[in-house]
Amino acid sequence: MIIYLTEIQDIHFFFRLESFKEIYGIIWVFAPILILILGITISVLAIVWLEREISAGIQQRIGPEYTGPFGVLQALADGTKLLFKENLIPSRGDIRLFSIGPSISVISIIISYSVIPFGYNFVLSDLNIGVFLWIAISSIAPIGLLMSGYGSNNKYSFLGGLRAAAQSISYEIPLTLCVLSISLLSNSLSTVDIVDAQSKYGFWGWNLWRQPMGFIVFLISSLAECERLPFDLPEAEEELVAGYQTEYSGIKFGLFYVASYLNLFISSLFVTVLYFGGSNISIPYIFVSDFFEINQTYGVFVTIIGIFITLAKTYLFLFLSIATRWTLPRLRIDQLLNLGWKFLLPISLGNLLLTTSSQLFSL
Amino acid sequence: MSEFAPICIYLVISLLVSLILLGLPFPFASNSSTYPEKLSAYECGFDPFGDARSRFDIRFYLVSILFIIPDPEVTFSFPWAVPPNKIDPFGSWSMMAFLLILTIGSLYEWKRGASDRE
Numbered sequence: 001m002i003i004y005l006t007e008i009q010d011i012h013f014f015f016r017l018e019s020f021k022e023i024y025g026i027i028w029v030f031a032p033i034l035i036l037i038l039g040i041t042i043s044v045l046a047i048v049w050l051e052r053e054i055s056a057g058i059q060q061r062i063g064p065e066y067t068g069p070f071g072v073l074q075a076l077a078d079g080t081k082l083l084f085k086e087n088l089i090p091s092r093g094d095i096r097l098f099s100i101g102p103s104i105s106v107i108s109i110i111i112s113y114s115v116i117p118f119g120y121n122f123v124l125s126d127l128n129i130g131v132f133l134w135i136a137i138s139s140i141a142p143i144g145l146l147m148s149g150y151g152s153n154n155k156y157s158f159l160g161g162l163r164a165a166a167q168s169i170s171y172e173i174p175l176t177l178c179v180l181s182i183s184l185l186s187n188s189l190s191t192v193d194i195v196d197a198q199s200k201y202g203f204w205g206w207n208l209w210r211q212p213m214g215f216i217v218f219l220i221s222s223l224a225e226c227e228r229l230p231f232d233l234p235e236a237e238e239e240l241v242a243g244y245q246t247e248y249s250g251i252k253f254g255l256f257y258v259a260s261y262l263n264l265f266i267s268s269l270f271v272t273v274l275y276f277g278g279s280n281i282s283i284p285y286i287f288v289s290d291f292f293e294i295n296q297t298y299g300v301f302v303t304i305i306g307i308f309i310t311l312a313k314t315y316l317f318l319f320l321s322i323a324t325r326w327t328l329p330r331l332r333i334d335q336l337l338n339l340g341w342k343f344l345l346p347i348s349l350g351n352l353l354l355t356t357s358s359q360l361f362s363l
Numbered sequence: 364m365s366e367f368a369p370i371c372i373y374l375v376i377s378l379l380v381s382l383i384l385l386g387l388p389f390p391f392a393s394n395s396s397t398y399p400e401k402l403s404a405y406e407c408g409f410d411p412f413g414d415a416r417s418r419f420d421i422r423f424y425l426v427s428i429l430f431i432i433p434d435p436e437v438t439f440s441f442p443w444a445v446p447p448n449k450i451d452p453f454g455s456w457s458m459m460a461f462l463l464i465l466t467i468g469s470l471y472e473w474k475r476g477a478s479d480r481e
Contacts (some may be wrong), residue, residue, distance in 0.1 A: 032369075037376065089402070166427075180441065183441070189441070255384060271378070
């Protein structure tokens with residue numbers, strides 16, 4: 001009897017060990033994904049607040065200040081309000097296209113966050129084609145806008161959807177050529193490798209100095225991709241009411257709202273990663289572990305500093321795009337297309353050829 | 364292929380988040396009575412006329428046609444750009460010839476005014 005009892009206990013022990021290992025493995029797969037999505041959600045709330053505060057400052061008026069401390073919970077309150085609003089579907093619209101459009105926009109942008117390195121090797125998945133994945137996925141979002149515009153069966157929505165598609169494909173080519181030049185310099189399409197390639201000489205190692213024209217073209221194309229003023233023709237409040245969003249109410253409108261800020265945030269993150277050194281501290285020849293006398297080289301402290309540096313650099317471009325909104329007038333559609341096809345495209349192509357020449361000579 | 368596993372899981376979770384947001388208002392949102400004016404398309408306050416999906420300006424279609432030239436140019440440039448030290452000058456000059464041909468096509472379109480508005 002003693003032998004049997006011991007054997008049964010051993011079996012139970014090993015069984016429990018295997019179960020625990022399996023559960024641990026599952027948790028380890030899902031935890032970073034959920035943390036990333038939570039971080040993105042909080043960042044959208046922060047950016048909405050940021051936009052309202054900066055807009056208020058530029059226009060010398062009071063921004064949100066009653067909901068929570070400094071009004072930081074205003075975006076959360078607005079989102080909760082949208083939950084209680086009625087879901088309207090236009091009587092002659094296409095229900096499926098109308099419903100799926102906002103989802104496609106949000107999903108395609110959320111996936112792009114998986115290749116952003118927020119710290120040193122602090123990335124959900126270090127693909128060797130990271131920037132290529134982002135470019136491919138960012139081509140999908142306008143399909144959602146076009147579906148929404150068409151599915152609404154509204155004249156304003158339809159024009160808004162057409163404009164969104166035309167604008168997106170026009171500015172995608174200059175954007176992609178600039179990314180191509182960065183890949184040429186870094187010998188890699190991986191975002192982690194691109195950040196590493198800029199880490200040798202502090203801020204003098206940034207791709208900003210080696211690609212000044214590429215940086216400007218990338219910045220303009222990013223604004224156009226995000227449909228921020230002066231490139232907000234797909235919405236164009238004075239002309240199209242709200243463009244492709246005209247017929248939307250409640251949470252579906254909220255999804256479009258979230259998608260636009262997600263798009264703005266990821267564009268700013270990519271400017272930081274491609275041109276401003278990513279999470280590097282960027283002070284020449286000072287390394288974090290030596291400076292703070294930390295024996296553990298890649299501990300939690302270094303990761304937090306990396307995240308902070310990345311977000312601090314990203315904030316600069318968020319501020320730039322928000323300030324641009326209240327300082328520049330909107331372009332006409334012909335000016336928009338001419339800028340994209342006749343100005344940015346030749347410049348970015350010339351920049352690529354210049355980069356190619358310098359790479360060939362340096363090899 | 365294991366490095367794409369997080370991407371696939373991430374895709375599923377993003378899909379779930381989006382669908383949850385779409386489905387969440389159903390128990391909360393008010394469902395007051397509907398009437399024809401409420402569900403009709405917005406048209407500056409008067410009754411909508413005609414179908415919104417009417418014939419549209421051909422220029423929007425033309426922009427998509429214009430897109431076809433630079434898009435394969437970019438697509439073929441990516442595998443060429445990443446390993447430059449693995450391609451001899453012959454490979455580089457082949458890409459130059461490719462870009463030259465496409466640039467000539469783009470200049471022709473420019474000359475013909477394809478990207479101009481009326």
